[in-house]
Amino acid sequence: MSFVSEKSKATPRSVIREMFAMQTGLDNLVSFALGEPDFTTPTHIIEAAAESFHRGETHYTPNAGIPALREAIARSYQERGLDYRPEEILVGAGAISVLCLACTAVLDIGDEVLLPDPGWANYQGLMMQVGAKPVPVRVSEENGFMYDVADLRAAVTPRTKLIVLNFPSNPTGGVADTENLRQIAELAKEKDLYILTDEIYHELLWTGEPYTSIASFPSMKERTIVVDGFSKKYAMTGFRLGWGAAPEEVTATMTKLVENVLSSVNEGVQWAGVAALTGDQSCVTEMLDHYRRRREIIVEGLNSIERVHCLPPKGAFYAFPNISQTGLGSREFAIRLLQETHTVVVPGVGFGQGGEGFIRISYATSEENIREGLRRIKKFVESLPG
Ligand code: PLP
Numbered sequence: 001m002s003f004v005s006e007k008s009k010a011t012p013r014s015v016i017r018e019m020f021a022m023q024t025g026l027d028n029l030v031s032f033a034l035g036e037p038d039f040t041t042p043t044h045i046i047e048a049a050a051e052s053f054h055r056g057e058t059h060y061t062p063n064a065g066i067p068a069l070r071e072a073i074a075r076s077y078q079e080r081g082l083d084y085r086p087e088e089i090l091v092g093a094g095a096i097s098v099l100c101l102a103c104t105a106v107l108d109i110g111d112e113v114l115l116p117d118p119g120w121a122n123y124q125g126l127m128m129q130v131g132a133k134p135v136p137v138r139v140s141e142e143n144g145f146m147y148d149v150a151d152l153r154a155a156v157t158p159r160t161k162l163i164v165l166n167f168p169s170n171p172t173g174g175v176a177d178t179e180n181l182r183q184i185a186e187l188a189k190e191k192d193l194y195i196l197t198d199e200i201y202h203e204l205l206w207t208g209e210p211y212t213s214i215a216s217f218p219s220m221k222e223r224t225i226v227v228d229g230f231s232k233k234y235a236m237t238g239f240r241l242g243w244g245a246a247p248e249e250v251t252a253t254m255t256k257l258v259e260n261v262l263s264s265v266n267e268g269v270q271w272a273g274v275a276a277l278t279g280d281q282s283c284v285t286e287m288l289d290h291y292r293r294r295r296e297i298i299v300e301g302l303n304s305i306e307r308v309h310c311l312p313p314k315g316a317f318y319a320f321p322n323i324s325q326t327g328l329g330s331r332e333f334a335i336r337l338l339q340e341t342h343t344v345v346v347p348g349v350g351f352g353q354g355g356e357g358f359i360r361i362s363y364a365t366s367e368e369n370i371r372e373g374l375r376r377i378k379k380f381v382e383s384l385p386g
Helices: 006-010 015-023 043-054 067-079 094-106 121-129 149-155 178-191 248-260 267-278 282-303 330-341 367-383
Strands: 089-092 112-117 133-138 160-165 194-198 224-229 242-245 359-362
Touching (some): 006 121, 015 330, 043 267, 067 242, 067 267, 089 094, 089 248, 094 121, 094 194, 094 224, 094 242, 094 248, 112 121, 121 133, 133 149, 149 178, 160 178, 178 194, 242 248, 282 367, 330 359, 330 367
Parallel strands (some): 112 133, 160 194, 194 224
């Protein structure tokens, strides 16, 4: 008998981490691999954590999070017109822990989950880890990387329980429009399906319009789990702080299950979250201005390379250019680019078969890196046989 479970063995490793490992030790590197803000966490947020620890708040906290943070999160939804109460909020160690708790709370062995393809690779791993079956549903460049609702409908079986949404999307930067969300909501109600919507990039939106959550559609709040967090918007990846907003029955279940994983998130970090949500937001505006400028540079730069084209991403900090006309598969493209130019991108195929022919470029890096990386990518593509 093998020590390690078959379930764990079958769970794939994220290709992002794989590329990250390959870049180790290389000099003169330009890395577009990680989806991590290059900014340091704003000072007032760091201070709030330090002050809490200095007050001696170094103990366990309530499973679902400290009341002040759950209240601040609920208020942030109310300001957006979404009526969440603190009892419907659960705080976790990063959005990823809440995604895992959400899957554990609602999925039984063999339940099927519709996932975007290409989509964030961890969704597949998460589903497999809890014994559910990931069912990739193609999201195409032609459709702005939104689901085609007919494809979702065709993928539904009697075992389908959940649809995963992630807008803005990692890796594509795609954002569903209101009509698309409305159709998904109608399908969910018709087929009695639930929604897990990962909204971690919801403030990094370049459409000029306010973000629409599927939870805001009629009768959808009761069949939706919203997952969000501090990592991207506030440059707090290392703090490991995120949350879920869900009907009280689901929040209560996650609150019970959290005991078997985290017990609770440490208090200082939660006060950092309160400071982030309730403090001065000019730090966010500044970071967003940087991302907006970088996005313009990267989209323009990529589209100036022959045989490459890039749909302007509507959100997040990823560009997902189409490299299919270069004659290389996405993995070969990424590996050769790394070996020949010390420039790191993630092959689209790492996000599902639907990502073949694309690469993911994270532009959460300096303008200088972006310009240098673009120069190297252009030179590399030009060196390929026509
Ligand atoms: N969801 C998506 C789509 C992400 O890209 C990431 C991080 O890259 C996460 C969730 C996890 O975020 P956190 O750092 O809050 O765990």
